[in-house]
Amino acid sequence: MPELPEVETTRRGIEPHITGQQVNTVIVRQPKLRWPIPPRLKKTLPGQKILNVTRRGKYLLLNATKGTVIIHLGMSGSLKLVESDQAAKKHDHFDIVFNNNKTLRLHDPRRFGSVLWTTRPALNHPLLSSLGPEPLEDEFNTNYLFQCSRKRSVAIKTFIMNSKVVVGVGNIYASEALFRSGIRPTIAAGKISKLRYQRLVNAIKNVLQDAIAEGGTTLRDFTNGEGKPGYFKQKLLVYGRTGEPCTMCNKAIKQSQQNQRTTYYCSHCQR
DNA sequence: CGAGCAACCTGCATGC
DNA sequence: TGCATGCAGGTTGCTC
Secondary structure, eight states: OOOHHHHHHHHHHHHHHHTTOBEEEEEESOOBSSSBOOTTHHHHSTTOBEEEEEEETTEEEEEETTEEEEEEOTTTOEEEEEETTSOOOTTEEEEEEETTSEEEEEEOTTOOOEEEEESSOGGGSTTTTTOOOOTTSTTSSHHHHHHHHTTOOSBHHHHHTOTTTSSSOOHHHHHHHHHHHTOOTTSBGGGSOHHHHHHHHHHHHHHHHHHHHTTOBOSSSOOOTTSOOOBGGGGOSSTTOTTSBOTTTOOBOEEEEETTEEEEEOTTTOO
């Protein structure tokens, strides 16, 4: 799935095309996503205008006249703008058809994504209300992460992937940021020094910014709003590189399991 | 409260 | 070619 850079890439791709546009129709082909697509969306959204498209963590917020469409892409979701007469393909579960003959189309084979609707401030929605800070904002800094980590025994990789700690860091960028900062993914979060947290915070910010600049990472099927892949995969230093030489020391990259997820690291460079 | 893990679902690569 | 297995970008919600 899309981690923060891929969601941000999607946001930038669709935002200029749907801002100010009026919704004509909502088409639900498969309502069974992570949560059911709310049935009232089909009646309530037509006629409304999209005011802007924002992002909170990995959630996209289509802010409309009378409420907000909250979209999460899960593991395999992607959004694309297509001509409204374009036929839907397999796993094209949801469309917002606009009056200008363009359609925003959600494609999601695994259906871990979600489409929700709220008429209250979106940030108050239960799924968004207890999220941690945005990693690229100033609130996410060394002091914050260090304080937050005290007395926490969880592995540092698990810790930075916890959206209550910081949003947007998924399996790819967690491994990459820990490599960039020289920290072994299994170290207990509470045992890491402030200096090392400073390096980690910088690494998280830098890797996410670098990835956004490349349009995100396309492993298999991620595409931006215009159907194009991202190019950050070529710059991954450890993720998916098991057995290949470390770019720093030439030793073979290792992999292990944490929380049912694969972790990639260099046993020489990360301590 | 924190930690660990099963669950949701489909597609694809691999091995027999 | 077919079948079984394991793995994949995420997150909630359950147990302990």
